[in-house]
């Protein structure tokens with residue numbers, strides 16, 4: 001019998017992103033408040049049992065923004081690891097990705113697809129009475145942002161990305177997302193440019209701490225309340241090296257957004273808006289100028 005599973009894989013925005021220092025494993029320690037957005041990919045999975053004793057097999061197809069459909073894809077990496085621990089009947093697993101989230105964007109699309117695919121399979125396995133796999137361990141091996149997407153919503157993310165503490169989600173504030181055509185910022189390059197020293201002891205993350213306490217106190221009720229807390233350490237190194245991103249930022253600011261924030265290490269920037277009509281009007285204008293741009297909301301549900 002075939003089983004069909006389906007889920008929504010949301011993009012994220014980093015409301016704060018502080019890079020605290022280099023770790024002995026070569027990664028960087030972070031402090032970041034992540035929040036999921038209404039923009040999302042769809043992940044569809046079909047499982048069919050294999051009759052002959054064999055290892056489970058996997059195929060991957062994608063529509064929308066182009067992505068590799070082999071071992072370079074984070075969903076492939078996640079499900080291969082999942083099936084390495086799988087103790088039930090061998091399965092043929094077909095995955096379809098509907099990519100609405102641009103790639104190389106800092107919006108976490110690939111990580112979200114992997115996190116949601118893992119969650120769908122783990123929930124199904126549990127319903128079938130199989131012991132739950134260690135999803136966090138698998139997620140962490142696939143990528144630093146994947147653990148957050150196992151639950152999404154709003155969370156404080158620390159360590160390399162594996163320490164995820166849920167926070168109260170924000171109201172559905174509107175943003176305009178935008179990216180110049182053909183712009184991408186390699187993540188490893190952006191970390192290197194920060195030239196952080198090796199991490200020593202407990203590093204402080206002042207802007208993240210301030211936002212976390214405001215969220216816990218329920219002090220952020222409007223976009224205007226949120227704007228002063230927004231911060232991304234990567235802006236200092238990425239913007240000076242990418243003139244098209246700086247030009248786009250100036251245009252977004254000229255159209256009256258409250259604050260423009262680089263998403264992850266780029267190349268998408270997110271402008272916090274007063275309301276829906278402002279977000280959609282700016283997105284429309286930017287699309288006419290040749291940018292990729294959409295209006296989106298903060299959205300905790302998956």
Ligand code: C5P
Pocket residue numbers: 026027028029030142143144145159160161187188191
């Ligand atoms: O884990 P992920 O594949 O998303 O990371 C991509 C690259 O970004 C890593 O190879 C590493 O160079 C850098 N990185 C880092 N510290 C992190 C996350 C990523 O240095 N916490």
